[in-house]
Structures are given as C-alpha cells and as structure tokens.
Amino acid sequence: MRQNPSFTLADVAEMRRVIEQNPWATIVSAADEGQVASHYVMMLDEDRDDLTIVGHVGRPDDLIHGMGERELLVVFQGPHGYVSPGWYGKDTQAVPTWNYIALHLAGVPEILGDDENLRVLDRLVERFEGRMPDPRLMWERPNDEAFVRRLAAGTVGFRLTPTRVVAKRKLSQNKDAATVENVIAELQGDGVYANPALADEMRRAQDARPGRKA
Template sequence: MRQNPSFAMTDVAEIRRLIARNPWVTLVSSTEDGLVASHYAVLLDEERDDLTIVGHVGKPDDLIHGLGQRELLVVVQGPHGYVSPGWYGDTPSVPTWNFVSAHLSGIPEILTPDENLRVLDKLVAHFENGMPQPRLLWERPNDPDFVTRLERGTVGFRLTPTRVVGKRKLSQNKPDEVVETVIAGLDGGGAYADPRLADEMRRDFAARKAAR
C-alpha cells in the first residue's frame, strides 16, 4: 500500500482499534502457483498489547498458503466510501475514495491443536457475545466429539507482524469546511451515505482540531 505522510496511521492503539472493529480480513500469500487470497476472521491476541493477531484457516488453505513457511500479508479494511466532488463546493475537483486500512506482514506461527481450540473457542465467544442468547462452542447441542472434529479441520495461527503499513485517508488535506461538508454528505440519505465512514471522519477531525 503506497504511503502518504499526510495519511499515515502509525499509532498502535489506533491500528488495534481498526482490527478490533473490522475482524474480517484478507490473507494474501505469494506461492509457486502465483498469488492466493483467503478471507477469515481474526482477533487481537489478548495476551499481547502489540499488533499480534490470532486466527485459523480451514484445511487445505494452510497448504495452499504455505502457512508458517512464507510471509503472509493480512489486509484489514475499515470503513471506506466514495466522496463526491460536489461536496467540495464550487472549485475544480475530482471524486476520491476515503478509507481506513492496515497491512500486517510476517511469517505466522502455527498453533498447537490445544492452542487452536482455545482460539476457536474465543472466536465463537467474541462474536456470539452480541446475541441475545449466545451459543458458545462447548454448549449443547455441540458435544466434545463435534468440537474435536471441527478443530481437526482447521489450522490455527498467530501472527506478530514484522512490517505494518497503516493508512487513514479521511480528507485531512482539505480545509475544515470541506471536511464538515463531506461528513454531512456521508451522514445524509443519498446514494453514498455511509455513517461508519462519517463517524471515522468526525473522530479524526476532532482529534486533529484538538491537537492544533
């Protein structure tokens, strides 16, 4: 991902927030047969305060990616959306796309079956937490044999990235009044309304104003 100093996101806490709020990621590997990509959910490793993530792939994706043997690129995509030049006012301009994203690269560590099982348990608990009646991994009608077979069909991994590129392009290069207009446009009811992106812009805008 090409970096621009105006849009660089280097704060670990902010990238952790991005991962926590957008756990559905893209895994990319370069193999002898070319590039391969898969999509899985990940979690921040709760035992670490850095950008280490844990997750799993279903077999045979571990072999397809060469998991644990070569570098893995994890693409984390946050809120993103179209920005109309009409929101810039009466000035020469073109459309753009605002977004928040991070790329985490490194060689992942393969988890043991017990570690993988704990990660699977945490993944289910994490996402079921939002349900009115959570269905956890070990609860009926699941039984131990079912859970064991589930684990055997997956390969868990832990990735502590050795290279991180974070980018937050939220109209930081525009005057305050334009930023406010773009936020209003994204908050509106038009074809390109995107409240999540508007919230990210509003949060970033407030932080930048407070730092002046």
C-alpha cells in the same frame, strides 16, 4: 500500498481499534503457482498489547499459503466510501475520490498447537455468538467434545506478530476544515452515498489533527 505522509496511520491503539471493529481480513501469500488469497476472521491476541493477531484457516488453505514457512500479508479494511466533488463547493476544482482505512500486516505466522487453537476458536465463537439473545457457544449442548474436536481438526490456528506494518487512513485530512465538515455532513445525510460509519471515522481523524482543540 502507496503511502502518503498526510494519510499515514501510525498510532498502534488506533490500528488495534480498526482491527477489533473490522475483524474480517484477507490473507495474501506468494505460492509457487502465483499469488493466492483467502478470507477469514482475525482477532487481536488478548495476551499482547501490540498488533499480534490470532486466527485460523481451514485445511488445505494452510498448505496453499505455506503456513508457518513463508510470509503472509494480512489486510484489514475499515469503513470506506465515495466522496463526490460536488461536496467541496460549486467553485472548487475537484474530482471524485474514495475515502478509506486500510491496514497491512506482514510476517511469518506461528502455527498453534491443537489445545491453543481450540482456545482461539472458543474465544472467536464467544465473541460473536455471545451477542445473540440465546447464545449457542462452542462447548454447549447439543455439541459434545468429540464433535467440537472433529471440526477443530479441520482448521489450522496461527499467531502472527507482524514484522512489517503499513497503515493508511485517507479521510480528507488534506482538505481544509470547512470542506471536511461538509463531507462529513453529506455522509451523515440521507443521500445515495450516505455512510455514517465513514463519517464517524472522518470526525475521529479530524479531531486528532495537530492543533485541534479537544
């Protein structure tokens, strides 16, 4: 990912927030037959305060990616969307663009043992199913231990502490404040490219700009 100083995201707390709110990730690795990619839910390691993530892949994706033997690139993507040049003002020279947030975490993962993999799977189910009005958690009936362990055996859990991180938050930081406010207003509106989540991220980035009053 081409980096631009205007759009660099270096705040670990902000990167953790993006991961927490956007857990669906893409795993990329260089296999013998070429580049391969898979898509899985990832979570921050609850025992760490850095960018260490935990997750799992289904077999045989562990073999396809050479899990534990070669570097993985894990890509997280936050809200993104189209920005019309018409939002910059009638007399402003401009072309269309796309605003977005993306995080690239690279490193060689550590393979989890069976018991730790089960704990991660349990936490994953609890995180998402726990929001349901009548949650069906992993260990609750009608599931029994044999059923849970049989399904878990079809997965390979891992922990990745990245050795390389590239994060980018392209949210019109290179535009003047009035233009940014207009883009935010358009994204919050009811037009064909309305995108409230992206507008919220732009507001967050705008408020974090140097010299911005709290």
